[in-house]
Amino acid sequence: MKISCNHSQKIYLDLLKKTLTNWVHGHEEWQTMTPTGIKGKLLSKLLPPASRVIIPAPCDYQKREFGQDWPEDAHTMIGIKRLNNLESCILDVLEQEIPGDFIETGVWRGGSVIFMRGVLKTFNITDRQVWVADSFEGLPKPNTEKYPQDIGDTHYTYDFLKVSLESVQKNFQAYDLLDSQVVFLKGWFKDTLPNSGIKQLAILRLDGDMYESTMDALTNLYPLLSVGGYIIIDDYCLPNCSQAVHDFRKEHHITDEIKEIDGTGVYWKRTK
Numbered sequence: 001m002k003i004s005c006n007h008s009q010k011i012y013l014d015l016l017k018k019t020l021t022n023w024v025h026g027h028e029e030w031q032t033m034t035p036t037g038i039k040g041k042l043l044s045k046l047l048p049p050a051s052r053v054i055i056p057a058p059c060d061y062q063k064r065e066f067g068q069d070w071p072e073d074a075h076t077m078i079g080i081k082r083l084n085n086l087e088s089c090i091l092d093v094l095e096q097e098i099p100g101d102f103i104e105t106g107v108w109r110g111g112s113v114i115f116m117r118g119v120l121k122t123f124n125i126t127d128r129q130v131w132v133a134d135s136f137e138g139l140p141k142p143n144t145e146k147y148p149q150d151i152g153d154t155h156y157t158y159d160f161l162k163v164s165l166e167s168v169q170k171n172f173q174a175y176d177l178l179d180s181q182v183v184f185l186k187g188w189f190k191d192t193l194p195n196s197g198i199k200q201l202a203i204l205r206l207d208g209d210m211y212e213s214t215m216d217a218l219t220n221l222y223p224l225l226s227v228g229g230y231i232i233i234d235d236y237c238l239p240n241c242s243q244a245v246h247d248f249r250k251e252h253h254i255t256d257e258i259k260e261i262d263g264t265g266v267y268w269k270r271t272k
Contacts, residue, residue: 013119017087021071029058030054033055063079066079075114076108076109076112101203102131103133105221107134107168113182128202136186138158153210208235212244218248227271231268232267233267234264
């Protein structure tokens with residue numbers, strides 16, 4: 001299947017990436033601040049409940065390109081380079097006709113999976129699904145008895161990472177990309193992935209941060225990845241995540257070359 005972007009398709013995909021990262025509004029971003037001291041107490045009395053105090057905070061475009069910030073208003077925090085990598089992997093499996101669906105495990109506000117669906121729609125691909133796997137409640141508290149590699153992990157305490165299923169669905173709707181080709185898997189990976197109903201994958205994108213989450217995704221989904229398909233590890237820079245990757249690869253004798261994306265994420269193409 002010959003895949004090549006015409007001018008309009010390229011413009012759409014580039015604009016989709018810049019919108020998902022909030023690149024287009026980066027120069028006018030705002031940051032929520034928590035007033036302290038006497039002024040803070042006074043404001044808390046004067047302002048209506050649930051009010052936010054915000055200050056101008058234009059984005060650092062270099063950090064946004066490499067996904068090194070946590071933007072308040074973007075639908076993804078992975079940055080332009082990792083979206084470019086995702087696009088390249090998707091276009092390759094489409095052109096090479098590698099069979100299987102696409103999935104991300106750990107989606108935050110849904111930016112990466114929205115982009116997956118956007119690429120499929122761009123080329124009128126109707127026989128692949130995009131799977132959206134997340135607890136939609138943030139990350140789990142470390143199970144240090146079973147996974148001592150996660151000792152000290154504090155991701156579960158970050159309310160910023162807790163995004164509801166309804167919010168992610170609304171984000172899909174905002175791009176007119178919520179349809180029957182998008183399938184949501186709500187719950188902890190250890191519960192949802194073993195019985196997901198997924199038959200075959202061409203793109204497997206992991207963004208679970210922790211050893212446990214990464215290992216759950218690898219154990220349950222890597223066997224479904226087609227030869228010629230891609231696995232992308234978003235949080236390889238985190239020691240517990242990279243440890244899970246290396247432990248899994250060693251156990252299953254995987255020698256495919258790990259390629260760096262942007263200093264944070266990596267990927268490889270399955271060859272056997």
